[in-house]
Amino acid sequence: MRILLTGDAEAEEQRALLDRPPAGGLRAHVLKVAHHGSAYQDSAFLDVVRPLVAVVPVGRDNTYGHPAASVLGRLARGGARVLRTDVDGDVAVVTRPSGLAVVTRGPESPSDR
DSSP states (O other): OOEEEOTTOOHHHHHHHHHSOOTTOSOOSEEEOGGGGOSOOOHHHHHHHOOSEEEEOOOTTOTTOOSOHHHHHHHHHTTOEEEEHHHHOEEEEEEETTEEEEEEEOOOOGGGO
């Protein structure tokens, strides 16, 4: 299984990775979507990575508009199962004999904080 943790790498850094990909390429089974799913993603990068699972760590009610609907849509159209921590809570991707599985623990309610 290949996991790509992109941190806050936005379009410029993603294009640099496309220009000089690491050994073995950029394809990953699991992608931690960069910068909370901001709109500043390179679409060609997402197409090359082509994850089965895309995890978007993002806070509820953030004022930045993250994650961007366009990014979520592109990932979903590419076949990824998209999970967001603001909606799905804690997310764990595990391997099973049958392949990848995702385990979530729903987000806290405001009264749990």
